Amino acid sequence: MKKKLHGLMITALAIGLTLFLYSNSSNPPNGNTGAPGENTCAACHSLNGGGYAGQVSITGIPSSIIAGETYTITVTTTRNNGNPSKAGFQLVALNSSNNNAGEFSNPSPNTIITPTANRTYFEHNPAGNFNGGASVSWTVDWEAPAGPNGQVITFYAASVIANGTGSNSGDDVVSTSTSGTLSVAVPQLVASIASKTDITCYGANDGSATLNVTGGQAPYFYSWSNGENTNPATNLGEGSHSYTVSDALGTAVNGNVSIAQPELLTVIEEAIEHPTCPDSETGSIFSLVEGGTPPYSYAWSNGSSNPNLVNVQSGTYSLTVTDNKGCESSDNWTINNQFEAPLPEISGPEKLCEGSQIELTTIENYTLYEWSTGEFSTAITIDQPGNYSVTVTDENGCSGTAFYFVDGAQSPSAAIQISSSAFCNGIGSATITAQQSGAQYLWSTGQTTQNIQISASGQYMLTVTNSDGCSATGNILFTVPENLILSVVLDTEISCFGADDASIAFSANGGTGQKTYTLTDLDNNTSTEYATQQVITGLQTGNYIMIAEDESGCQADSAFTVTEPLPIDLQLTFQNESVAGANDGSATVNPTGGTAPYGEISWSNGQSGNSVNGLAPGSYSVTLTDANGCEISATFFIAQGGCNLSASYEVSDVKCFGENNGIIGITLDNSSGSVVFQWSTGQTIADPLLENLAAGNYSVTITEQNGCFIILENIMVGQPEALSAVVNITHETVPGANDGSAIVSVQGGTEPFVISWSTGSSGSSVSGLAPGSYSVTVVDGNECTQSQSFVINAGSTNTIEATTGAINIYPIPTSGLLYIDVPDSNLSLIRVFRLDGKEMFVEKNNSTPDLSRLENGIYIIQLVMNDGRQSFTKRVMVYKP
Numbered sequence: 101m102k103k104k105l106h107g108l109m110i111t112a113l114a115i116g117l118t119l120f121l122y123s124n125s126s127n128p129p130n131g132n133t134g135a136p137g138e139n140t141c142a143a144c145h146s147l148n149g150g151g152y153a154g155q156v157s158i159t160g161i162p163s164s165i166i167a168g169e170t171y172t173i174t175v176t177t178t179r180n181n182g183n184p185s186k187a188g189f190q191l192v193a194l195n196s197s198n199n200n201a202g203e204f205s206n207p208s209p210n211t212i213i214t215p216t217a218n219r220t221y222f223e224h225n226p227a228g229n230f231n232g233g234a235s236v237s238w239t240v241d242w243e244a245p246a247g248p249n250g251q252v253i254t255f256y257a258a259s260v261i262a263n264g265t266g267s268n269s270g271d272d273v274v275s276t277s278t279s280g281t282l283s284v285a286v287p288q289l290v291a292s293i294a295s296k297t298d299i300t301c302y303g304a305n306d307g308s309a310t311l312n313v314t315g316g317q318a319p320y321f322y323s324w325s326n327g328e329n330t331n332p333a334t335n336l337g338e339g340s341h342s343y344t345v346s347d348a349l350g351t352a353v354n355g356n357v358s359i360a361q362p363e364l365l366t367v368i369e370e371a372i373e374h375p376t377c378p379d380s381e382t383g384s385i386f387s388l389v390e391g392g393t394p395p396y397s398y399a400w401s402n403g404s405s406n407p408n409l410v411n412v413q414s415g416t417y418s419l420t421v422t423d424n425k426g427c428e429s430s431d432n433w434t435i436n437n438q439f440e441a442p443l444p445e446i447s448g449p450e451k452l453c454e455g456s457q458i459e460l461t462t463i464e465n466y467t468l469y470e471w472s473t474g475e476f477s478t479a480i481t482i483d484q485p486g487n488y489s490v491t492v493t494d495e496n497g498c499s500g501t502a503f504y505f506v507d508g509a510q511s512p513s514a515a516i517q518i519s520s521s522a523f524c525n526g527i528g529s530a531t532i533t534a535q536q537s538g539a540q541y542l543w544s545t546g547q548t549t550q551n552i553q554i555s556a557s558g559q560y561m562l563t564v565t566n567s568d569g570c571s572a573t574g575n576i577l578f579t580v581p582e583n584l585i586l587s588v589v590l591d592t593e594i595s596c597f598g599a600d601d602a603s604i605a606f607s608a609n610g611g612t613g614q615k616t617y618t619l620t621d622l623d624n625n626t627s628t629e630y631a632t633q634q635v636i637t638g639l640q641t642g643n644y645i646m647i648a649e650d651e652s653g654c655q656a657d658s659a660f661t662v663t664e665p666l667p668i669d670l671q672l673t674f675q676n677e678s679v680a681g682a683n684d685g686s687a688t689v690n691p692t693g694g695t696a697p698y699g700e701i702s703w704s705n706g707q708s709g710n711s712v713n714g715l716a717p718g719s720y721s722v723t724l725t726d727a728n729g730c731e732i733s734a735t736f737f738i739a740q741g742g743c744n745l746s747a748s749y750e751v752s753d754v755k756c757f758g759e760n761n762g763i764i765g766i767t768l769d770n771s772s773g774s775v776v777f778q779w780s781t782g783q784t785i786a787d788p789l790l791e792n793l794a795a796g797n798y799s800v801t802i803t804e805q806n807g808c809f810i811i812l813e814n815i816m817v818g819q820p821e822a823l824s825a826v827v828n829i830t831h832e833t834v835p836g837a838n839d840g841s842a843i844v845s846v847q848g849g850t851e852p853f854v855i856s857w858s859t860g861s862s863g864s865s866v867s868g869l870a871p872g873s874y875s876v877t878v879v880d881g882n883e884c885t886q887s888q889s890f891v892i893n894a895g896s897t898n899t900i901e902a903t904t905g906a907i908n909i910y911p912i913p914t915s916g917l918l919y920i921d922v923p924d925s926n927l928s929l930i931r932v933f934r935l936d937g938k939e940m941f942v943e944k945n946n947s948t949p950d951l952s953r954l955e956n957g958i959y960i961i962q963l964v965m966n967d968g969r970q971s972f973t974k975r976v977m978v979y980k981p
Contacts, residue, residue: 127212127225128260133192134275135219135256152272153181156189156259161242165253165280170205170243175222177259177274178235184272187236188227189259192219195245201253206241213240227262249284249317249349289316291345291353299338299361301427302391307336307359309343316347325356337361365392365429367421372433377498378414378441385409385417385433392423401432442466444492446504453570454511457483460504466492482506512536512566514574519551521612524654525583529555532576540565544575554578582610586648586656591635594664596730597693600640602662606648607633613651618944620645622659622953625847625939640664645941645953653945659953666693668732670724677717677741685715685738687722694726717741719811735813743808744770754795754819756884757848762793762817766800773805795819821848825878825886826939828931828962830972831893832871840869840892841973842876843962846937849880855937864937865960865973878937907963913977916952922965929964954978 131138160173177187195201204213204222212225228236244253258275294312299305310332313320324333325342333341338361346352366389373384386408389396400409401418409417418432448460461479462469471480472489482488485508491501513536521530533551534541541548544561554560557579565571585608592603608615617630623642630636641664647657674687688711691698703712704721712720717740723733739745745768752763766788768775778784780799790798795817803809826845833839843865846853857866858875866876871894877887908921920927930949932940935958943949951959956979963972 127214127223128188128190130190130214130216130219130221132258133190133221133256134258134277135192135194135254136198138192138256140258140273140275152179152184152261152263154179154184154187154259154261154272154274156257156274156276158191158255158257158276158278161255161278161280163280164283165244167244167246167249167282167284170241172239173222173242173255174237174239175257175259176235176237177228177261179230179261184230184261184263186227186229186262187259188224188262189238189257190221190223191240191255191257192221193242193253193255194219196252201251202245203243204240205243208239211238211240227260244282247282247284249282249286251282252279253282254279286317286349287315289345289347289351289353290314291343291355293355293357295332296357296359298359299336300393300425301423302361302364304361305335305337307338307361308332308334309336309341309357309359311343311345311355313345316351317349319348321346362393362423362425362427363391365421365423365427366390367419367429367431369431369433372435374436374438375412375414376438377496378437378439379499381411381413383412383414383435385412385419385435387419387421389421389429392421392427392429393425395424397422439496439498441498442492442494442500444490444500444502446488446490446502448504449506451507451509451568451570452482452485453509453568456570457481458506460488460506462490462492462502466494468493485509509566509568509570511570511572512539512564514562514564514572516560516562516574516576518576518578521581523581523612526580528580528654529553530578532560532578534562534564534574536564536566536572538567556580581612581650584611584615584648584650584654584656585609586646586658588646588658588660590660590662592637594639594641594662595695595728596726597664597667599664599730600638602639602641602664603635603637604639604644604646604660605635606646606658608648608650608656611648611650611654611656615651616649618647618649620647620941622941625941627942643953647943649945655946657950665695665726665728665730668692668694668724668726668730670722670732670734672722672734672736674715674720674736674738676739676743677715679741682741683714683716685717686711686713687715687720687736687738688712689722689724689734691724694724694730694732695728697727699725699727717743735811737810739810740808743804743806745772745802745804745808745810746770747802747810747812749800749812749815751815751817753817754793755850755882756880757819757822759819760792760794762795762819764790764793764798764800764815764817766802766812768802771804772808775805776803777801778803793817820850820880820882820884823847823849823878823880823884823886825876825888825937827876827888827890828964829890829892830964832869835894838868838870840871841865841867842869842874842890842892843931843933843960843973844876844878844888844937845931845933845939846878846886847939849878849884849886850882852881853937854879864933864935867973907972907974909961909974909976913979914951915978915980916950917948918951918961918976920947920949920963922947922963927963927965931962931964933960933962935960951976951978952980956980 132140134140156177158175160171175189175191193201200219204220207213210225212223214221222240230236254277256277261272291311291313294310296309297307299307322329322331323344336359338359340356340358342356344352344354368388370386370388375382398405398407399420414435414437416432416434420428420430422428444462446460446462449458452458459479459481464478469476469478470491473480485506487505489501489503491499493499515535516532517535519531519533531551531553541550542563543552559575559577561575563571563573588604588606591605594602618627620627621642621644639662641662643661645657645659647655649655669692671690675685677685700708701710702708702723715738717738719737721733721735725731748767750765754762776786778801779790798815799813801809801811824847828843830841844855855864856862856877859866869892871892873891875887875889879885910919927947930943958975958977961974961976
């Protein structure tokens with residue numbers, strides 16, 4: 101049998117079913133039903149040239165296919181000519197999109213259902229035999245798809261009528277198709293009004309209607325007579341409205357709905373009652389509401405929610421009525437007074453001073469008055485600031501109220517303070533000041549400024565008035581300070597000559613405030629300041645001045661002299677041994693000086709008294725103590741009998757402080773033979789001259805060749821105080837003035853002094869200096885030298901100018917007080933120098949220095965002003981007849 105496919109295609113509208121028949125003994129390859137996109141097996145099986153003839157048929161499919169129904173489909177191949185032995189087939193069911201339609205099941209024997217990706221095939225497995233008959237049939241169950249309605253389903257089948265020789269030639273291929281339309285059962289389309297809502301307020305278009313739609317084929321389409329196309333319709337006005345509902349199959353139904361509206365909501369005035377007086381609450385408005393949907397709610401402009409407004413004052417009132425549907429209607433009415441209200445006024449001061457009273461008054465032509473204070477008169481007196489009111493009633497019984505605010509005003513302070521006070525010995529002035537600023541002032545002196553100057557003790561009264569017109573009175577008692585009196589008492593005198601153990605006690609009374617004290621050693625030109633009165637110890641002999649100064653700058657001074665006892669002089673005499681071995685030396689003292697009575701005279705050999713005898717050759721000492729405990733000792737030497745050696749010495753002191761150029765020279769009397777000098781320095785020499793000595797105490801033992809010796813003790817080599825030079829400078833006052841100056845103060849050294857300036861000038865002062873660097877050299881009488889460098893600074897525009905014409909110093913010459921006038925400047929310091937540069941004394945803030953302490957002569961006075969920014973020098977003469 102030859103394997104050959106004969107096919108026949110029948111075309112349908114939308115869905116196709118293909119049957120492909122094969123004559124081979126196995127099932128055919130897929131996709132050979134002749135359906136769209138498929139072949140038949142004619143390409144593989146050659147036709148027999150008409151030797152065979154037949155057809156293939158599909159039965160069991162109605163023209164109207166019920167969705168979801170199961171149909172039994174029969175495929176039959178019939179032979180007409182020839183004597184073929186086998187037949188095969190292939191069947192497929194397609195929808196209008198040429199995709200698989202429905203489901204095959206339950207195939208007959210020797211068939212198979214073969215699914216693929218997009219199509220399912222029903223086919224032989226294996227081919228059927230004619231067995232002498234005219235046809236071969238196959239069956240299968242097919243379930244129709246659920247939809248959509250109206251789809252066309254086409255069945256395609258192809259069959260091979262084969263000779264059975266095993267060859268693919270001489271076969272015949274036949275094909276066919278059949279179609280049916282899918283019918284889905286659709287219920288009747290019904291539309292009815294499910295609910296409706298009438299119009300809320302008259303004239304509105306807010307009615308609505310909702311349709312209930314059943315049956316037909318979704319989706320549904322809506323059309324309302326007002327143009328809306330939704331369900332529900334929500335913008336329906338008053339009246340009848342029609343609608344049309346159609347489904348997906350084009351079926352349509354119609355209907356209508358009626359929307360009602362309430363009557364127009366209105367509110368009107370039924371009656372008005374007017375009050376008598378503006379402030380009386382006797383007015384009424386009665387309202388009437390029509391239309392709308394009851395119940396109603398009421399909202400008056402004064403907050404009332406009643407239908408009628410009663411017991412109100414005159415004025416305009418509005419009413420809004422809202423019905424049950426939220427519809428509103430409004431109107432307003434005016435209630436007038438029958439009489440005008442009285443208009444009282446309050447008169448009086450706007451401010452009330454602290455602690456005072458004022459009167460408030462009102463108009464007097466009313467019948468009744470009532471104040472907020474509870475009083476019932478036309479005027480009241482108040483003593484507190486705040487809000488006040490008066491209510492008056494006229495002859496018509498109408499009332500009116502006036503309000504008045506009284507502001508509190510603080511009374512000024514009348515406190516008085518002493519802002520400055522400067523009195524010296526009862527002469528001067530003080531400034532008293534009102535502590536309240538920005539006010540008017542009246543003093544008991546008649547003055548009207550905030551502060552006044554006074555110069556006498558007494559009670560001073562002040563009246564202060566502030567900008568609110570409030571006044572206060574105060575007073576102050578001022579007492580001129582007592583005169584500043586300084587007391588200095590020599591508490592302890594110097595005990596011994598050369599000691600520094602004197603003491604003074606000092607105190608000051610009177611003056612103003614805290615005192616300061618300055619003690620000046622006039623001989624050594626040194627000053628020490630003390631903050632409190634006390635006892636000062638450790639004073640040496642000399643001339644002193646104590647100055648007390650109070651807070652006002654007033655000064656009181658007391659000059660005093662500290663003396664010391666004369667030095668104790670033993671007036672020692674002694675007698676050497678008469679002859680060797682006699683031991684008859686003697687000594688006697690007749691003391692003077694010191695402070696009597698003297699104590700016991702003690703000799704080094706244990707004896708006491710003014711004289712001592714029976715002394716052997718040798719060294720002895722004697723000691724005397726006076727009444728103050730001052731002690732003096734002397735050493736003497738009793739020479740051996742027959743020795744007449746005696747000696748004296750001369751001393752040349754050190755020339756300059758700290759040098760080693762002192763000299764001691766020994767002169768011998770009654771000397772015989774060679775002499776040796778054994779010094780306390782450790783030197784043993786034959787020369788009577790000892791040189792290159794520093795200041796100090798020396799002794800020497802002088803021994804002759806024959807053994808006679810004497811001892812000289814307490815040989816003092818002195819030296820002057822260290823030479824020092826202090827330069828006090830005054831800088832240039834203003835740029836370009838070239839008026840700098842300098843004064844050199846010399847201390848220590850040995851007079852006379854020679855002073856040389858780098859400018860070429862000499863003397864203790866130099867002036868007319870331009871800004872720059874300078875030096876001064878001081879050479880004393882021993883040619884000791886001291887040099888100092890200094891700088892004159894350029895002037896500043898802030899420096900206060902002081903010229904000779906602006907300063908007045910008088911009288912010249914003076915025998916004591918010197919008066920200094922320095923206008924518009926602050927005199928800080930006064931220095932007084934001798935012409936050789938030695939500073940004599942310094943005073944602070946004193947424009948009347950006392951020069952009576954100085955000896956007659958010419959001195960230089962330096963005035964330091966404006967906290968050291970400026971100075972002025974002038975020569976003055978002191979002459980005391």
